[in-house]
Structures are given as C-alpha cells and as structure tokens.
Amino acid sequence: APRGLGCPGCGLAAPVPSTQRDILIALAKQSILSKLRLPDRPNITQHTSRGTLLTALRRMRAQHRDVALSLAVPRDSNIRHQHPGMGVQEYEILSFAESGSSTSRNVRLRFHFTQELGGSTEILQATLYLFWEAPGPGIHPVTVRLLQPDPTGPNMTVASEMQLVIHRAGWATLDVGPALQSLFDQGRQSLTVELEVPEDSGSPLLAGHSDSHWPFVAAQARARMPHGVQRR
Amino acid sequence: STDCGGDSGMCCRQEFFVDFKEIGWEDWIIQPEGYHMNYCSGICPLHMAGIPGLAASFHTAVLSLIKANNADAAGDSCCVPTQRRPLSLLYYDRDSNIVKTDIPDMIVDACGCT
Numbered sequence: 001a002p003r004g005l006g007c008p009g010c011g012l013a014a015p016v017p018s019t020q021r022d023i024l025i026a027l028a029k030q031s032i033l034s035k036l037r038l039p040d041r042p043n044i045t046q047h048t049s050r051g052t053l054l055t056a057l058r059r060m061r062a063q064h065r066d067v068a069l070s071l072a073v074p075r076d077s078n079i080r081h082q083h084p085g086m087g088v089q090e091y092e093i094l095s096f097a098e099s100g101s102s103t104s105r106n107v108r109l110r111f112h113f114t115q116e117l118g119g120s121t122e123i124l125q126a127t128l129y130l131f132w133e134a135p136g137p138g139i140h141p142v143t144v145r146l147l148q149p150d151p152t153g154p155n156m157t158v159a160s161e162m163q164l165v166i167h168r169a170g171w172a173t174l175d176v177g178p179a180l181q182s183l184f185d186q187g188r189q190s191l192t193v194e195l196e197v198p199e200d201s202g203s204p205l206l207a208g209h210s211d212s213h214w215p216f217v218a219a220q221a222r223a224r225m226p227h228g229v230q231r232r
Numbered sequence: 233s234t235d236c237g238g239d240s241g242m243c244c245r246q247e248f249f250v251d252f253k254e255i256g257w258e259d260w261i262i263q264p265e266g267y268h269m270n271y272c273s274g275i276c277p278l279h280m281a282g283i284p285g286l287a288a289s290f291h292t293a294v295l296s297l298i299k300a301n302n303a304d305a306a307g308d309s310c311c312v313p314t315q316r317r318p319l320s321l322l323y324y325d326r327d328s329n330i331v332k333t334d335i336p337d338m339i340v341d342a343c344g345c346t
Binding site (some may be wrong): 024025027028029031032035036038041042043044045046047048053056089090091092093094095096112113114 | 248250255257259260267269271319321323324325326327328329330331332333334335336338
C-alpha cells in the first residue's frame with residue numbers, strides 16, 4: 001500500500017464472511033501441517049487400539065515419575081516439557097512394533113519413525129518397553145540385539161547387544177536412545193530389535209499377547225536448529 | 233487488549249475456532265478437538281501505536297506525541313498479536329505412531345498496535 005494509507009496487513013477491505021472463513025481454515029491447516037513438518041495430512045489406515053494406547057501412556061507416565069523421584073525433584077515438576085515457545089519444538093513419540101520374521105526362539109520387531117523426525121532430530125531419550133510372559137518358574141535369559149542395515153548388503157548387522165534375565169512376567173525397559181540417534185544420524189528411520197531365548201525356553205515373547213501388552217518405543221525428541229542459524 | 237464485539241473497528245482480538253471434526257481431521261488428531269486460532273483485526277490510529285506492553289511508559293507517551301504531530305516520521309501501525317501461546321497436539325503421524333508436541337505461538341491471546 002502507498003505510504004500513509006495504513007498498514008497493508010489490516011488496511012485492506014475485509015472479504016465477505018464465508019470467504020474469510022474459508023481462508024482462515026485453509027491458513028490454520030497450512031500452519032499446523034508446516035509446523036509439524038508434514039507435507040499433507042497423514043492418511044491413517046490402522047488406528048492403535050484404545051487399550052494399547054492407554055497402557056503405553058500409563059507405562060510412560062510411571063517411568064517419568066520414577067525418574068522424577070530418583071532425581072529428587074518434586075513429583076509435580078514437569079520434566080517432559082521445558083520451554084515451548086523458545087523456537088525449539090519438542091516431541092514425544094510412541095512407536096508400536098511391527099512384527100518381523102520370527103522363529104520359536106527368535107523374534108524380530110521393527111519400529112518405524114516418520115521421516116519428518118529424520119536427520120535434523122535430536123533424541124533426548126528413548127526407551128523400549130517389552131512385556132515378558134515368563135513360561136514357568138525360574139529365571140529366563142534373553143538376548144536383545146539392536147540391528148541396523150548393513151551398508152554393503154541386504155543383511156542386518158548388530159549395533160549393540162544386551163543380556164536380560166527375566167524373573168517374572170511384567171514390563172521391562174531398555175534405553176535405546178543412543179541407537180536411535182545413531183540411526184537418525186545415518187538418515188535411517190527404522191529400528192529393528194531382535195529378541196532371542198535359549199533353545200529349551202520356548203518363546204516367552206509375544207505369544208498370546210493382547211494389544212495392551214504390545215511392545216513399543218517411547219521417545220522424546222527435539223528438532224535441531226539448522227546449522228548456522230540461531231534464533232533469538 | 234480487547235476482544236472484538238462492538239462496532240468501534242479498533243484493534244481487537246477476534247475469536248476463531250477450527251473444529252477438527254468439521255474439517256475431517258479428527259481421524260489423525262487425537263487431542264484436542266479443535267484449534268482456537270483467533271486473529272487480530274481492526275484499525276490502529278497513530279496515537280495507539282506502541283501501546284502493547286508499554287502503555288504506562290513516559291517514553292511511549294512522548295513517542296505517541298511525536299507520531300501524532302509528525303505522521304511522516306511515524307510510519308504505519310499494524311494490529312498484530314502481542315501475546316501468543318502454544319498449541320498442544322496429540323496425533324498420529326504418517327507411520328501411525330502417536331506423537332505429542334507443543335507447537336509454539338499458535339494461539340493468539342492478545343492483540344495490540346505496533
């Protein structure tokens with residue numbers, strides 16, 4: 001607008017109400033999608049069941065409380081969200097496992113993270129939750145391997161390996177933050193977990209699992225600022 | 233900051249709610265049910281410029297006087313958001329993972345003249 005005729009942003013004549021409403025709704029949609037770094041609205045073909053979601057949220061909440069107590073901070077302290085509005089956007093992600101190949105003593109689980117959370121994402125914390133159904137009394141050793149694709153071929157290589165001993169049925173947690181960060185840094189979005197039990201143990205994993213005991217990864221992530229750009 | 237309502241036409245906050253069900257987004261956004269977007273509208277006379285946050289300041293009063301007496305030097309004034317807050321979303325991403333995030337500065341809480 002020519003100087004002196006008012007602010008260009010608010011000096012124009014308002015459109016008719018119906019057009020204005022359409023424009024505002026389009027603006028709202030565009031704004032939400034761009035802030036979530038989504039090119040378009042996701043098409044959801046398979047919803048997570050309510051039971052699965054509630055269990056996962058309860059487990060997450062319980063662990064956050066444990067962390068808060070062990071750090072001797074007040075229970076009502078919000079340890080998950082620190083500073084929305086500072087130009088850094090944080091995410092909490094629940095990723096449920098897709099079943100991969102499995103045998104009587106070996107199970108593979110695959111967790112896929114959307115590409116919007118790729119190379120520019122910093123993983124603050126990531127925990128794998130597994131529900132064990134111990135087949136009988138005694139202790140049950142389990143080998144957990146985090147796998148990553150072999151750059152030279154179609155096979156998977158072992159990124160890290162841990163031994164767990166299961167005493168009873170229940171949830172177990174594993175820190176997979178470094179592994180997930182490493183994958184993201186390589187531009188990959190899938191985390192593959194292999195669970196292996198001894199030959200005579202049977203498979204305590206997944207058999208007969210209900211939805212609410214489905215393995216999942218709970219991650220906290222933060223969008224990294226682009227290199228060379230600082231926001232004040 | 234005032235909410236729009238009367239016919240004054242002065243800078244104010246206009247409430248605007250986008251219902252996710254109405255736009256067909258309720259299948260991927262779990263919470264909340266809608267977005268209180270809001271926006272600013274109205275005119276900003278020169279003497280109101282610089283008011284947000286500095287209304288009681290002596291310097292602002294001086295500045296307003298200068299602006300009122302010298303429109304060329306003052307430039308234009310806009311009705312803009314002066315206070316905003318984040319929008320918390322719980323949603324399904326493209327891989328059907330569930331994500332919670334706070335998108336900063338999405339909800340207009342107050343408006344004022346620049």
